Amino acid sequence: MVMINNKVKIKTTNLNVYYGDKQALNDVNLEIHSKEVTALIGPSGCGKSTYIRCINRMNDVIDICRVTGSIEIDGNEINKKEIDVVSLREKIGMVFQKPNPFPKSIYDNVSYGPNIHGLAENKVKMDEIVETSLKKAALWNEVKDRLNEPGTSLSGGQQQRLCIARAISVNPEVILMDEPCSALDPIATAKIEELMDELKKSYTIVIVTHSMSQAVRVSQRTGFFHLGKLIEVDTTEKIFKNPNNKMTQDYITGRFG
Amino acid sequence: MNLAIIVLIVLFSISSFFFARTKVKKIAISNQTKLNALPDYYGFYLSLWCALPALLILIVWTIFEPSIIKAFIFQGISGENAQTYNNSELNLIYQQIKSFHFGYFTGTITEEIIRGAESYKSFLSIAQGSKIVLLATIIIFTTLYALKKILNNNKAREDVEKIFKGLLFVCSLVAILTTIGIIFALLFESIKFFSVINIFDFLFGTSWSPQRAFVRDASTITAEEYADLKNAFGTVPLFAGTAFIALIAMIVAVPIGLFSGIYMAEYANTKVRKYSKPIIEILAGIPTVVYGFFAALTVGPFFREIGEKFGLEVSSESALAAGLVMGVMIIPYISSLSDDVINAVPQSLRDGSYAIGATKSETIKRVVFPAALPGIVGSVLLAVSRAIGETMIVVMAAGLAANLTLNPLESTTTITTQIVMILVGDQEFDSPKTQSAFALGLTLFFATLVLNYIALRVVKKYREKYE
Ligand SMILES: Nc1ncnc2c1ncn2[C@@H]1O[C@H](COP(=O)(O)OP(=O)(O)OP(=O)(O)O)[C@@H](O)[C@H]1O
Numbered sequence: 036m037v038m039i040n041n042k043v044k045i046k047t048t049n050l051n052v053y054y055g056d057k058q059a060l061n062d063v064n065l066e067i068h069s070k071e072v073t074a075l076i077g078p079s080g081c082g083k084s085t086y087i088r089c090i091n092r093m094n095d096v097i098d099i100c101r102v103t104g105s106i107e108i109d110g111n112e113i114n115k116k117e118i119d120v121v122s123l124r125e126k127i128g129m130v131f132q133k134p135n136p137f138p139k140s141i142y143d144n145v146s147y148g149p150n151i152h153g154l155a156e157n158k159v160k161m162d163e164i165v166e167t168s169l170k171k172a173a174l175w176n177e178v179k180d181r182l183n184e185p186g187t188s189l190s191g192g193q194q195q196r197l198c199i200a201r202a203i204s205v206n207p208e209v210i211l212m213d214e215p216c217s218a219l220d221p222i223a224t225a226k227i228e229e230l231m232d233e234l235k236k237s238y239t240i241v242i243v244t245h246s247m248s249q250a251v252r253v254s255q256r257t258g259f260f261h262l263g264k265l266i267e268v269d270t271t272e273k274i275f276k277n278p279n280n281k282m283t284q285d286y287i288t289g290r291f292g
Numbered sequence: 293m294n295l296a297i298i299v300l301i302v303l304f305s306i307s308s309f310f311f312a313r314t315k316v317k318k319i320a321i322s323n324q325t326k327l328n329a330l331p332d333y334y335g336f337y338l339s340l341w342c343a344l345p346a347l348l349i350l351i352v353w354t355i356f357e358p359s360i361i362k363a364f365i366f367q368g369i370s371g372e373n374a375q376t377y378n379n380s381e382l383n384l385i386y387q388q389i390k391s392f393h394f395g396y397f398t399g400t401i402t403e404e405i406i407r408g409a410e411s412y413k414s415f416l417s418i419a420q421g422s423k424i425v426l427l428a429t430i431i432i433f434t435t436l437y438a439l440k441k442i443l444n445n446n447k448a449r450e451d452v453e454k455i456f457k458g459l460l461f462v463c464s465l466v467a468i469l470t471t472i473g474i475i476f477a478l479l480f481e482s483i484k485f486f487s488v489i490n491i492f493d494f495l496f497g498t499s500w501s502p503q504r505a506f507v508r509d510a511s512t513i514t515a516e517e518y519a520d521l522k523n524a525f526g527t528v529p530l531f532a533g534t535a536f537i538a539l540i541a542m543i544v545a546v547p548i549g550l551f552s553g554i555y556m557a558e559y560a561n562t563k564v565r566k567y568s569k570p571i572i573e574i575l576a577g578i579p580t581v582v583y584g585f586f587a588a589l590t591v592g593p594f595f596r597e598i599g600e601k602f603g604l605e606v607s608s609e610s611a612l613a614a615g616l617v618m619g620v621m622i623i624p625y626i627s628s629l630s631d632d633v634i635n636a637v638p639q640s641l642r643d644g645s646y647a648i649g650a651t652k653s654e655t656i657k658r659v660v661f662p663a664a665l666p667g668i669v670g671s672v673l674l675a676v677s678r679a680i681g682e683t684m685i686v687v688m689a690a691g692l693a694a695n696l697t698l699n700p701l702e703s704t705t706t707i708t709t710q711i712v713m714i715l716v717g718d719q720e721f722d723s724p725k726t727q728s729a730f731a732l733g734l735t736l737f738f739a740t741l742v743l744n745y746i747a748l749r750v751v752k753k754y755r756e757k758y759e
């Protein structure tokens with residue numbers, strides 16, 4: 036098998052998530068491989084967002100949310116009290132469904148993370164970080180002359196790439212993307228998909244998407260969620276050509292969801 | 293009497309509602325036609341037409357009746373008497389007649405008063421009678437008019453809409469007209485004042501003691517007298533005092549209000565929030581006189597005691613006591629407004645910051661607070677204009693002496709306090725002293741207007757950002 040070479044980056048075992056009394060995830064066992072794009076698909080409300088928010092412990096922000104089970108990153112358990120979520124989130128970046136640049140300048144949007152974590156000892160170093168991040172996010176050429184303009188003045192697609200630049204500015208190992216293209220037009224989407232292809236050389240990427248074609252285009256592995264359960268996970272090719280599960284088959288052919 | 297008339301009109305109007313409703317239903321059935329609106333609308337249409345014009349006329353009548361009767365009485369008095377009275381004497385007699393009529397007159401009863409009271413009585417009953425006749429006629433006409441419309445199956449839905457629109461328009465007109473009226477009253481009195489006192493002497497003079505301004509006919513003031521007079525009306529100490537006390541209040545209120553707003557919005561869990569927010573807002577409901585007591589009887593003496601221990605001269609009425617208590621009064625405005633403003637910052641911005649590994653306080657300091665800043669500035673400006681306009685606390689706790697001082701332990705005074713002082717008690721309405729109150733009011737009005745304008749602009753600009 037080809038897969039044998041892949042190192043497992045993230046591994047969740049018996050992951051259960053509850054919002055108050057309501058169970059949102061049910062015994063999810065999933066392995067996410069290093070330096071690959073993993074797509075998570077499934078009908079609305081099946082728990083995809085909930086799942087990726089577990090990985091960087093963003094569910095901590097929600098008062099009523101409770102997470103049980105094990106989440107390992109590089110073999111280290113992160114679903115425990117002692118873990119420092121601040122440095123965890125430095126390692127695991129996130130890009131949201133709706134572009135959410137801070138109401139600050141483009142430069143300050145990107146320098147925000149490095150600033151907080153003290154990654155640049157001087158202005159020159161910071162300029163360098165900002166430039167490389169924007170270049171990696173394929174935004175540099177469009178904004179290099181207007182770094183002091185507010186990030187909110189960019190177009191939606193540019194804003195989303197700015198958010199990607201912001202996420203990679205602290206040099207994370209994993210990037211979580213929750214429907215990053217759902218607010219974008221096809222051209223901006225194509226740009227971001229292209230970008231993901233490039234980024235996966237250095238980062239592990241998990242993307243939630245409602246677009247089957249996007250999953251096929253960008254991902255190497257795909258997981259299918261339904262009603263809080265992980266129904267099937269395999270290589271993208273297998274899932275979309277010849278899934279094991281009848282439900283997966285129905286979903287990808289558009290028979291429900 | 294008026295009450296009985298109103299009750300009658302309302303009852304009639306209510307019954308006409310039901311009448312119209314059943315009537316149109318019957319007509320629709322017997323004529324096999326479709327109504328242009330739901331039957332209720334015909335009911336509303338008829339009852340509004342019954343009540344509104346009559347009530348309107350009643351209001352107008354009630355407003356003008358006394359002055360018209362008064363005019364008739366005046367005429368009567370001057371007509372039958374060889375003696376000529378001037379206006380204020382006439383007024384006095386009129387008051388006597390009225391009080392005699394109502395049976396609480398205590399002075400010497402003269403022939404004139406008895407006769408006056410008789411004619412007053414007859415005028416009253418004439419007015420009463422003609423009022424009822426007039427109202428009845430109007431109601432009959434408007435009701436017939438509306439009834440005819442209904443029977444012709446009018447577009448009652450749109451017509452009711454129009455009537456309501458008219459009603460709303462009239463209400464807002466009243467609000468706007470009264471505001472304009474107040475401004476003009478201020479303006480006219482101020483113009484009279486400024487025709488005596490130069491506006492620059494008023495705005496830039498440093499000595500305020502209006503009690504020195506003996507009543508004088510403005511046109512005969514000599515240059516020397518004016519030199520004296522202008523020293524009575526220099527408002528700089530008042531503006532300085534106002535700004536100073538407001539400053540002390542803001543020093544207290546801004547940090548406490550802001551931090552409690554931040555706590556409320558960002559840290560407090562829903563349960564704490566649910567109880568503590570209303571509790572803080574209760575502070576806003578305490579009447580300012582109560583704060584005034586508190587400042588004058590507790591805080592002021594407390595400061596003086598402490599000052600004495602350290603050998604400081606602290607007056608028991610001090611800018612510090614007033615400013616401090618005023619600050620406490622303003623806390624809820626700032627905390628509740630900034631709480632709202634902070635809550636309006638989209639959660640997605642916080643998520644973006646957390647997701648990159650920022651702690652809560654970093655997120656608040658670097659993302660939430662800057663994003664909310666314009667709104668917070670707006671709320672602070674609104675609070676400032678509140679502080680500037682506040683009167684009661686200052687009257688009770690800061691004193692009346694117009695000292696031009698920056699010592700918070702001395703007593704100072706503010707614009708509003710001086711307005712109160714000038715207008716309390718018997719006043720000649722055409723003396724510069726009284727008119728100066730209007731001039732002060734006008735300047736205060738402009739100051740708060742500018743502040744509010746800036747505040748609203750800032751708040752608006754902030755709104756545009758997320759929408
Ligand atoms: N903050 C919350 N409080 C309570 N319930 C929540 C919360 N967030 C999500 N849920 C519930 O958890 C379940 C999973 O939600 P989740 O957002 O993970 O779905 P999703 O797969 O991302 O859906 P979509 O494709 O629409 O984004 C849903 O039933 C939802 O109602």
Ligand SMILES: [Mg+2]
Pocket residue numbers: 083084085213
């Ligand atoms: Mg989702």
